[in-house]
Each structure stands twice: as C-alpha cells, then as structure tokens.
Amino acid sequence: xxxxxxxRPRLLFLVxxxxxxxxxxxxxxxxxDSVMPGLDRPAASVQQAEGESCLGCHGAMAGFEPxxxxxxxxxxxxxxxxxxxxxxxxxxxxxxxxxxxLADVHQTCGTAxxxxxxxxRVEGSLMASMSGVITVNRFVFGESDVLSAHAHVxxxxxxxxxxxxxxxxxxxxxxxxxxxxxxxxxDRSRGGGCIACHLGYSPEALAARDIYHQGKKTxxxxxxxxxxxxxxxxxCFGCHSRSGRISTNYEGWHETKLSPEEVAGRKGFRxxxxxxxxxxxxxxxxxxxxxxxxxxxSAREVxxxxxxxxxxxxxxxxxxxxxHFSGRPPTAPFDSxxxxxxxxxxxxxxxxxxxxxxVGRYSGEAMINVRLDEQGVPFMTGKxxxxxxxxxxxxxxxxxxxxxxxxxxxxxxxxxxxxCVGCHTAFEPENRGYDLLAKKEVKGKWQEYLGEFFxxxxxxxxxxxxxxxSQLVRRVKAFIxxxxxxxxxxxxPGRSRDEVxxxxxxxxxxxxxxxxxGGRSCQSCHNNPLALGYGRGKLEYLVGKGKGRWVxxxxxxxxxxxxxxxxxxIGFLQSPRGVSxxxxxxxxxxxxxxKRILTAGACLTCHKDNSSVMLQSLDDFQAAIKRRSRQCVxxxx
Numbered sequence: 001x002x003x004x005x006x007x008r009p010r011l012l013f014l015v016x017x018x019x020x021x022x023x024x025x026x027x028x029x030x031x032x033d034s035v036m037p038g039l040d041r042p043a044a045s046v047q048q049a050e051g052e053s054c055l056g057c058h059g060a061m062a063g064f065e066p067x068x069x070x071x072x073x074x075x076x077x078x079x080x081x082x083x084x085x086x087x088x089x090x091x092x093x094x095x096x097x098x099x100x101x102l103a104d105v106h107q108t109c110g111t112a113x114x115x116x117x118x119x120x121r122v123e124g125s126l127m128a129s130m131s132g133v134i135t136v137n138r139f140v141f142g143e144s145d146v147l148s149a150h151a152h153v154x155x156x157x158x159x160x161x162x163x164x165x166x167x168x169x170x171x172x173x174x175x176x177x178x179x180x181x182x183x184x185x186x187d188r189s190r191g192g193g194c195i196a197c198h199l200g201y202s203p204e205a206l207a208a209r210d211i212y213h214q215g216k217k218t219x220x221x222x223x224x225x226x227x228x229x230x231x232x233x234x235x236c237f238g239c240h241s242r243s244g245r246i247s248t249n250y251e252g253w254h255e256t257k258l259s260p261e262e263v264a265g266r267k268g269f270r271x272x273x274x275x276x277x278x279x280x281x282x283x284x285x286x287x288x289x290x291x292x293x294x295x296x297x298s299a300r301e302v303x304x305x306x307x308x309x310x311x312x313x314x315x316x317x318x319x320x321x322x323x324h325f326s327g328r329p330p331t332a333p334f335d336s337x338x339x340x341x342x343x344x345x346x347x348x349x350x351x352x353x354x355x356x357x358x359v360g361r362y363s364g365e366a367m368i369n370v371r372l373d374e375q376g377v378p379f380m381t382g383k384x385x386x387x388x389x390x391x392x393x394x395x396x397x398x399x400x401x402x403x404x405x406x407x408x409x410x411x412x413x414x415x416x417x418x419x420c421v422g423c424h425t426a427f428e429p430e431n432r433g434y435d436l437l438a439k440k441e442v443k444g445k446w447q448e449y450l451g452e453f454f455x456x457x458x459x460x461x462x463x464x465x466x467x468x469x470s471q472l473v474r475r476v477k478a479f480i481x482x483x484x485x486x487x488x489x490x491x492x493p494g495r496s497r498d499e500v501x502x503x504x505x506x507x508x509x510x511x512x513x514x515x516x517x518g519g520r521s522c523q524s525c526h527n528n529p530l531a532l533g534y535g536r537g538k539l540e541y542l543v544g545k546g547k548g549r550w551v552x553x554x555x556x557x558x559x560x561x562x563x564x565x566x567x568x569x570i571g572f573l574q575s576p577r578g579v580s581x582x583x584x585x586x587x588x589x590x591x592x593x594x595k596r597i598l599t600a601g602a603c604l605t606c607h608k609d610n611s612s613v614m615l616q617s618l619d620d621f622q623a624a625i626k627r628r629s630r631q632c633v634x635x636x637x
Contacts, residue, residue: 051083051084052070052074052075052083052084053082053083053084053085053086053091054070054074054076054079054081054083054091055070055074055075056086057088058070058075058221060222061221061222061223061224062222062223062224063202063204063205063223063224063225064224064226064227065226065227067227067228067347068227077108077111077113077114078096078099078109079095079096079097079099079108080094080095080096080099081093081095081096082094096108097180097181097182098179098180098181098182098192098195099195100179100193100195100196100199101176101178101179101191101192101193102119102123102128102176102178102193103176103178103193105119105122105193105194106119109193109194115194118303119194121300121303121306122175122193122194122303122304123176123304124304124306124307124308125175125302125303125304125315126304126311126312126315127174127175127302127303127304128152128175128176128304129150129151129152130151130152130153130170130171130173130174131149131150131152131308131309131310131311132148132309132310132311132312133166133243134151134152134153134156134166135147135148135150135151135310136482136582137162137165137166137170138151138160138162138163140162140483140485140504140506141161141162141165141487141502142502143160143161146584147582147583147584148310148311148583148584149310150308150310153166153171153176153437154176154437156171156437158435159493159494161427161489161492161495164435164444164446164492165425165446167435167436167437167438168433168434168435168436168442168445169436169446169448170242170243170436171436171437172190172191172436173191173238173239173242173243174239175191175193176191176193177190177191177192177436178191178192179192179193179195179196182199182225183201183209184201184209184225185199185200185201185234185237185238186238186273187234187238187241188272188274189235189238190238190239195227196235197231197235197236197302198227198229198231199225199226199227200225200226200227200228200230200232202223202225202226204223205223205224205225207223208220208221208222208223209221209223228347229344229348231292231293231294232292232384233247233250233292233293236293244418244510244512245418246512246513247293248278249418249512249513249514250283250286250287250293250514251283251287252280252282252283252284252287252514253270253278253279253280253281254278254279254280254281254416254418254455255276255277255418255453256269256277256453257277257450258277258279259275260275260277262277281416281455281514282415282416282514282516283514284415284513284514284515285515285516285517286515289389290385290387290389291380291382291389292383292384294383295369295380295382295383296318297316297318298318298363298365298367298368299340299344300317300363300365301315301316301317301318311583313509313511316511317360317362317365318360318362318363318367319360319361319362319409320409320410320413321361321394322358322361322362322363322367322370323358323378323380324391324392324409325378325393325394326394328372328376329358329359329372329378330358330359330361331356331357331358331359331366331372332356332359333356333357334353334357336366337357337366337368341366341368344368345368350368355371355373355374356371356372357370357371358370358371358378361468362467364468369381369382369383370391377390378390378391379391397615397618398412398519400618400619401620402618402620403617403621404618406473406474406475406476407475408475408476408477408478410477410478410511410512411460411476411477411478411525412520412525413515413516413517413519413520414457414458414478414512414514414515414520415457415514415515415516416455416456416457416512416514417455417457417458417480417510417512418453418455418480419453419455419456419458419480419567420450420451420452420453420454420481420484421451421452421454421481421484421556421566421567422451422484422485422566423448423450423451423484423485423486424448424449424451424486424487425446425447425448425449425485425486425487425488426446426447426491427444427445427446427447427488427489427490427491427492428444428446428447428491429443429444429491430444432445433445433446444492444493451566456530457520457524457528457531458478458479458510458512458531459479459480459531459533459569459588460476460477460478460525460531460533460589461477461507461509461533461569461581461586461588461589462474462475462476462477462587462588462593463475463477463583463585463586464585464586465585477509477586478509478510478511478512479507479508479509479510479533479569479581479586479588480507480508480510480512481506481507481508481567481569482506482508482581483504483505483506483508483582484504484505484506484567485503485504486501486503486504486561487501487502487503487504488501489502503559503561505559505562505564505569505577505580506579506580506581506582507533507569507580507581507582507586508581508582508583508586509581509583521609522600522604522609522614523601523604525597526597526598526600526601526604527539527541527604529552529554529572530567532589532594532597532598533568533569533570533588533589534552534554534565534569535554535555535556535564535565535566535567535568535569536554536555536556536567537552537554537556537565538552538553539551539552540553541601541602541605541635543633546633547636548602548633548634548635548636549635549636549637550573550601550602550635550637552572554568555567556568562577564577569588570588573594573595573637574591595635598637599634599635600617600621602633602634602635603617603632606632
C-alpha cells in the first residue's frame, strides 16, 4: 500500500487531504468550539475540498476563518477555475480572481450551498440599485415627475442628461461596481459586492501581498485576507464619505473647498485619497464611545431584507428609541431568533444565550447585540470589539409634556450637518468625461461648480411617515439643502440651444450622524432663522407700544430665479413655492406652524430655556400663556 502511494503522488496527496479534512472535522466537533455546533460553518460539505488540485500549490495558504478554510470547502467554491486539473494554465481557466462581485455572485458566494438567499437580497437593496438617487436625479433634470420610483444603476442610459450625469459623477458608489483586482479597502474603494464589506487584510496579509507583488512568486503569497463578519467603519467609508458624507460626519470631519497644498502641515485637517480636504468640527458621541457602523445597523438593513424600497430612510429600520428608552422594552428569547441571527451569534462566539434580546420597535426584529442583563438593565455589545456599552434612558426633558411630542431625536441632537448652497451643473460638450459604468473616457462632460460649504446646525421640517403601529404620524426632522442649484442641459446632444436653465430649491431630510448628547438649546430652534427655513440672517423680536412683531433681515441676497435668499428654504412667514423637498412626504413648516414656533421664541427672548416658565410651557403652552404677566407681549402676525 505504501509503495503504491509512493509511486502515485497524486493519490498520496488525495489521501493526505482527506485525512486532514477528517481530522479538522473531528476537532471542529469537540465541545467548546462553537456555542451552536454547525451554525458557524457553511452549508457546503467537507467533501468539496476532496481532489482539488488548487491545494497542491496553495495548500500552505493561511489567514482564513474556519468557515472559509479551503481545507474544508476547497478553493473553487469561491474562485471557480478547474479544480480537477493539475496543470497551472488548465487549472486557472475560468478562475475568478476577486469573488463576490454581483456580476458572478450566483456562481460564488451566492450558490445554493452557501449564501443564496443573502445574494438575492443584496441585489434588491438600495446599496446595489441606487434607486432613490436615480429617481430624485431624474426628477430634478425634468425627466420624471415623481420623486419615488424603482430604478437600478445598471439600467442608466447613455442618451439621457440625467442618467449620464450619474454615470459620470455618482455611479461608482454601488455594490455592483465590479472590483477587478484584489486589495485592501481604502477611502477610494468602491463596490465589490460581498467583499466590499467582508474582506479584511491583516498586517500579515498586507506584508505577504507586498512581497508577492515584488517577485510574483506563488510561494510568497502565503497569507489570504480574511473573509468574515468583522465589517469595520473603513468598509463603509469609501462610498459614505460622498453625497451625505455620513462616514466623515460621524468621525467629525467636514468637507471644505481648500486644496491639499493650502492645509499642508496644518492641524485639524485631513486629506483623502481623492485630494478632498476635510476640517475637524466635532465627532458623533457614539463614535467617541467606540461604536462602529454595524453596532447600530443590522445585516438586514445593510444587505436588504428582500423588499424593495424607494429611499434609504425606508430601508433603515433602527431608531434611537430602540436603545434609549424608559421602562422595559419588548424582548425576544434566543430560541425565537431566525436562523441567520443564530448563525451570526455562533460565528461571533456568543455564549450568553439566556439574556433576552431587545426588539426594535419599528423593525419588529430582535437586535442581536442589544440585551437586558439579569437586573433588566440594557446594554449593547460591540459586534467587533466585544465591548459592553451601557444604554442611557432619554432625559426627562425629551419626553416632558406634549409640546415636543412630534420632535424626532435627530432634530434636537444633531450638532451640525454639511450644507452647500449656490451650485451649478452644466454639460460641456468639448471636454472629456469619464463613464463610471462603462469605465472609459467619453466625449462631453458634466461639470459641477460648487457654492459655499457650511458645517452648521440643520434646518427643521416635517416628515409624515408610518409608525410602528402603522399609523401616519407627523415628525419634526433635520433637513439640509439637497439642491439649491441650476442645471444647464442646452449643450447636451439632441437638446435645443434655446433651452433655459432649470432651477431647483429642494431640501432633503437627513440623518447627519453628528449626535450631540446635550442637544440644541430652545433658542437655536425657536429664534434661529436657519432652523425655521428662512436662511442665515438676523431674526429679531421687536416690542413697542404694547405690541410685538418679528422681523428678519437675510444675510444672502435674493436669487433672481425665485426671489428668495440664496440659502433659504422658504420665505419669512411664507409657504413653499411649488415642490420644495426631495421626498413626497416631506415639507417645510406651514405658516401656522411657523407662528406657533415664533410665539414660543418670543417668550425665549426674556425667559431662559431652563426656567420654570418655559419648562411649564412644555406641559401645556396655552395654559402657560394665559398665566403670563402684563410685561409679557406676544407677537402679532
């Protein structure tokens, strides 16, 4: 027998591979390996590795998590190729160098033996489709009359001004953007499907990669990047440092119009790989506490839950009140969790399965890292760090009385938001642009000329949405200028040179991710023209001859297109003119609402926001007004 194996090396290799796989399987089944045996392994069986020629050259490769160890599942389930061939060229035929791209995910990560259900969900998610971005963009270009519709980035046309605008300026930030060469995630990373989030390079993997690139010797490529659940903030940063700039906001960085040369050697500035310059303002309190993006955002939020949504705020189900609450929240035991949640807990080696899981009030789903301890005290466990974070209940002022019943958490606790006014977009037919979908230069370029950037507290407005009981409710939320801009399409092929510029004044509801524990002062809302939508300027309450009135002097000149100040959302004590937001269920304050806000603001010109009078007004504002002294003069409108 031994002579036969010595004379036939391929048979010897096969036997050794089977023995190694059998030993691995026995060790994996030992007690203590997993809190739930089997759930931390893929559905693919150990037999997949049998006979794979890949291991003949790459068998010494290390760096894998157990669930993706090629000694258990082989290499071909991820990289394809011809695993039964022993010649290098023949074995590499049809190989996928970077698995996980959505273009071939159903042959790799998304096969029936692996993550087929997740792959289908991802393809329908907003991170893959960009549906909301496309729909709003088509609306502002005048190519659609609706703000909510289903669309997909792969269907963007080359003969449409709106679609070519996205193809040149925005279409790299989606999961379907194909990643052709392997490498670590940086602030310039875009797309890559599954590995956009689930690929991580250790220092050893980076060192091995550098050595390999120097000599291109297979034996030097000894450490594989890990494929796991350790999705760090750096995985989100590449795409989410654009547009709403959530990732940069969260860490406290505000984009500027400065050049890298202007800030060289200066503290408090940061230059990204694309040469954009950011200035430090203030980080989100959750970032300061060590929370990462995935600590709040669940797998079903990020990867999709099988439904199609119009806009990101619909797909995102987590709410501040899911972690910050008074009383006992709804909970769920471990046994009631879905299979995917149980598998994630197994992969994270979670052993305390007795503590109940807090259920999200809007999502109705258990949050697998938010629990109650034996005393019923809530805590969150960092998904990557394992650190336990105590969860604080809202301050009494947050829920006192009826005065702020419609106020969302972000309306008060957003410290600042990135804002831009006075932008211009035009098509320049003689310049060369770059098509991000086709990945090639094209004739004609969409050019954006930016206005001013501000890191200030946001404006406030109304969003009508469904609550957890499927009731339509009105909430005050944070807004920023989505588009105060002009668009010139006249030079786009097929367009008339007589076509006039399109002007829009649209604000967008946002979640800036710049949470401040202390919240805004009462004056910063009730006495602030920017918060009310009037724009920057001097808002003053004048009292004379027993009468009071509000006057507003804007800082910016009126725009010639609509007569409103350049940075305004609405006119002073006026209703909006036409469509004013990027969402059909959002709007600025009505005139009646503005008057109520300014009436409270008149009181705040004399009374401090923590005075007994103002605190009592939260309980019943009308009753507080009736008890006012003769010195208190209310505004006349």
